[in-house]
Amino acid sequence: MLAVANVLGLMLVAFSAAYILPIAAALISADGTGAPFVAAGLLTVGVGLAVTTATRRRARELKPRDGFLLVALGWVAMSASATVPLLILLPNLSFTRAFFEAMSGLTTTGATMLTGLDTLPPSINLWRHTLEWCGGLGIIVLAVAVLPLLGVGGMQLYRGEAPGPVKEDKLTPRIRETVKSLSLTYSTLTVAGIVALRISGMSWFDAICHCFSAVGLGGFSTHDQSIRYFHSSAIELTLAALMIIASLSFARHFVALRRLTLEPYTRDPEAKAILVVLAVSVVGVAVLLAHRHVYPSFAASLRHSLFNVVSIATTSGLVSDDYTAWPLLAPFWMLFLCCFLCSTGSAGGGIKMFRTLLLSRQAGRELKLLVHPSAVAPIRIGGRLIPDRVGNSVLAFIFLYFMTTAVLTFALLATGLDFVSSFGAIVATINNTGPGLGVVGPFKTYHSLTTLQTWICTLSMLLGRLEIFSVVVLFTPAFWRK
Secondary structure (H helix, E strand, C coil): CHHHHHHHHHHHHHHHHHHHHHHHHHHHHCCCCHHHHHHHHHHHHHHHHHHHHHCHHHCCCCCHHHHHHHHHHHHHHHHHHHHHHHHHHCCCCCHHHHHHHHHHHHCCCCCCCCCCHHHCCHHHHHHHHHHHHHHHHHHHHHHHHHHHHHCHHHHHHHCCCCCCCCCCCCCHHHHHHHHHHHHHHHHHHHHHHHHHHHHHCCCHHHHHHHHHHHHCCCCCCCCCCHHHHCCCHHHHHHHHHHHHHHCCCHHHHHHHHHHCCCHHHHCCHHHHHHHHHHHHHHHHHHHHHHHCCCCCCHHHHHHHHHHHHHHHHCCCCCCCCCHHHCCCHHHHHHHHHCCCCCCCCCCCCCCCHHHHHHHHHHHHHHHHHHHCCCCCCCCEECCEECCHHHHHHHHHHHHHHHHHHHHHHHHHHHCCCCHHHHHHHHHHHHCCCCCCCHHHCCCCCCCCCCHHHHHHHHHHHHHHHCCCHHHHHHHCHHHHCC
């Protein structure tokens, strides 16, 4: 426990660097918000150094078992730190709502409690988007370097995906090497995205903020109307491209950039499945919208379908139109896609495409064995043989995922929230998508939720972001036995 606390303190010290951006924005815009961000940054550094210093003698290399406690405490501690400037600068925001906003940013969910985004000081808007950018990078490192070693939900299959050395019994060296390579890839895509959005017509400030949202697959915006504010097909197309790229594995991106070749994507079964499902869904929804005459032309239907389907399916959550006004099939299909579409090693939420592929292959094998009971039918994905242990882990994860979704939906129903809003809120938060249905639909906020409902959705975001097992295992007696 003390060894975990030592690393947790270092994480807080590193996280304090994120305050540089809002402080710079406050100085440039002269909006008078710099002092609270400086104070919050110093507080984070102070707490981190105090914890690290107090536990220095118990510092050691972390074992995989320690990783469960570290990731859960890390996300909660960083969210608590990020809450401080929001409480100071937005006095009408309660701690519950401020913590929800911070957790939403760091889990790249993009669900917001705030209104009047257009008139917020630039530093606050940039802070919200910085949280999404930092959270996106953290999730990528978690998915590529940490969860495979912990064996969460079949992620052990991806032990060989991370660049750098793999230590089966130690986490720290792997994380150190992985952070270097993935941070470079993530930053490169971010810089390219900012330039592309500026060329597309955004101001530099909006380009930075919305690129942070797109690359981190979060849904925060600087405007209450989200992307509809811009009324620009060029901006929508640029953001859609960024979101698709961000939904693919950053380990693949790293290799592709290093070798300057597209070969890693052609060998990636997840990438192929993601692009096919997206293409079919975008065209299908566009045909539906055109058939129901929602828009005056098929071109307009295709434009809105492309952006909103890609955004919701990749768990980004930026919106250009109110999709709840579309035929009911479309919004439910989009929420269905966000449950599984994103790739392992991306900032996206949900089950992930590799688990979906594995379950579909396993179902096919069971059908074959019904007809040929003595047949030998190993499961392969991308030419790789999938051990039964991985398949069992995935089945357990899927069961826990759907049970958690059901339990949390019933919990919201028990508080008096209607079914559509309850189901939409949980699907949107556990998959880290942001906008849902009903009272939490697009162009609406989560502000109408009660305190209890807000904490339920906050828990849903954390569970979904940390792959459920990483949190639930902490409440088992076996975890605390030596």
